[in-house]
Amino acid sequence: MVLTTARRVLRSLVVIILVTMGSVALLSLAPGSAASVILGENATPDAVAKLNAELGMDQPLWHQYADWLGHAVRGDLGTSPVTNESVLHAVLTRLPVTLELAAMALALSLVVAVLLAIVSAAREGSWVDRGTTALSSVLLSVPAFIAGPLLIYFFSLKLGWLPVSGWARVSTDGLGANLRGALLPAVSIALTEIATFHRALRADLISTLREDYIAAARAKGMSPAYVMFRHALRPSSFSLITLAGINLGRLIGGTVVVEILFSLPGLGQLVVSSIVSRDLVSVQGIVVFVVVVYVLVNTLVDLSYHWLDPRVRKAATA
Amino acid sequence: MTSTQRAITKGPDTGTGEGDATEPSVPAVRRRRSILVGLAYTWLAVIILAAAFADILPLASYDRPIGLPRQTPSLDSLDLLLGTDQLGRSLLSRCVYGARVSLLVGAGAGLMGSVVGTALGMVAGYLRGRTDSVIRLIADAMLAFPPLILLLALAAVLTPSVSTILIGLTLLVVPTFIRLARANTLSWASREFITAARNMGASRRRILAREILPNLLPALGAYLPVVMAALIVAEGSLSFLGMGIPPPSPSWGGMISDGKDSIGDYPHLVFVPTAFIFLTVFALNQAGDHLRHRFDRGLHD
Secondary structure, eight states: OHHHHHHHHHHHHHHHHHHHHHHHHHHHHSSSOHHHHHHOTTOOHHHHHHHHHHHTTTSOHHHHHHHHHHHHTTTOOOBOTTTOOBHHHHHHHHHHHHHHHHHHHHHHHHHHHHHHHHHHHHTTTSHHHHHHHHHHHHHHTOOHHHHHHHHIIIIIIISOOSOSSOOOOHHHHHHHHHHHHHHHHHHHHHHHHHHHHHHHHHHHHHHHHTSHHHHHHHHTTOOHHHIIIIIIHHHHSHHHHHHHHHHHHHHHHHHHHHHHHTTOOSHHHHHHHHHHTTOHHHHHHHHHHHHHHHHHHHHHHHHHHHHHOHHHHHHHHO | OHHHHHHHHHTTTTOOSSSOTTSOOOOOOOOOOOHHHHHHHHHHHHHHHHHHTTTTSSOOOTTSOOSSTTOOOOSSSSTTTTOBOTTSOBHHHHHHHHHHHHHHHHHHHHHHHHHHHHHHHHHHHHHOHHHHHHHHHHHHHHHTSOHHHHHHHHHHHSOOOHHHHHHHHHHHHHHHHHHHHHHHHHHHHTSHHHHHHHHTTOOHHHIIIIIIHHHHHHHHHTTHHHHHHHHHHHHHHHHHTTOSSOTTSOOHHHHHHHHGGGTTTOTHHHHHHHHHHHHHHHHHHHHHHHHHHHHOGGGTO
């Protein structure tokens, strides 16, 4: 148990090191060094070389990486040469918007998918099941950049229920306005996730419902709803947790798209504006931040299995 | 099961003269054909043919205006069938040429990535040991990047063009196929015929290429349509953000992005490319499900 946990954590650490190495190497791949971006196109080669030396860009790659890592572990992801703002500070000020969007989308998709999967699995093969399965294969093919404009058209412009764009802060505009603004973007990224969660949980529920202990519970005269919720749902929902961890990657991509579409001041908007202004230091910092968070979340998900599912715990210790 | 039962109950003496009456006849297993799957394959055939023969089709040029901007769809002429965009260019022509880019990028990156990924995954799964853990580590590191974030990071350092997007999308496919191929190789490598081949003195390369690879192809090939659908979505997202195929080449994601600001007054500017992406991605997903049910053993066992 302790051994598997340690092994899993170690593996994630190695992955994080590889990934940060890749990100640092990527920066040096760029045509035109960071210095020539800072100084503009008319800079003299001497000035560029001098600033490159100041930034450490003339050092060999491993030296640059060691230098970068030394700062990064102390929470210093560099300073943007374009805005002169600390990258970590820029990331942290925009993080709440992205987190709220991702959390809202994840919660929405899980609730809807669990309800749909229960309805499907309870009557496998019925028209209700076939209808929801068809609905979920349609949703699977609706990425955020398709869902977003359609939702804006119908719910904001035709019906006028929700704002077209913009972000309302909880502190100044109140929670209601904030949630109203976040709803459409969150739904846009939730649709695909509903489909993947529904598929996985439906399949798991159907195989669980064929187990002997379900037949035993039914034979004892328990109501179908009780059997479904108390006996079948919990053992079927573990793969949902793994899937949620993996899908977080697509969810992050989705937040970039909706933050641009709905002009929301989140991490995605920051990364896109940094790319447009060729601010590679910021791009690198944001990418590393996002990737490390993503790896850590998935490590925690894997580890949580041991705590949540007694069967895995037993298999690991035996 | 049912077909054998039927064959037994039919027996030799129920045969009533058709062909050889003494032979028990086994009726063909009836497969339920879904209309949806048929429609999906039809759409894919239409869009692939249209993209391939776009130059021969009687379509206006995709980068020259053919009339007033923002015309709504009409039946007046083929070029106006889906209306015109904000510069007066034919939306039908732009969607067809956009299909060419999307399909080319999706299929190209899907094929390159699956070839590289399968090769690495097979080596990892067959050799095991240290090679295996190194290759798995590389795959884990590549999977650690959320797809769109990896593409954006590449877009930051490389000037966007079809070839740089192909590279980025290929990088997305490789780790997935490493995992798929590795898992499949592991299960095939323990079979008797592999041991037999090894005992007969077959080289590693021969075993991998002639014994294992043919068995992997159906299962892995069945994943290609779904992977292509995901790649088309990724390319669309990138173009939507303005980091994809550079103009004037049309791309579906770029067309949605161009039209989204005037969606209130001219919704067709967004709805037309949206319909193309949706139908293509949906058709690829349906085809993928259909092929996986037929060829992926893991789903049945």
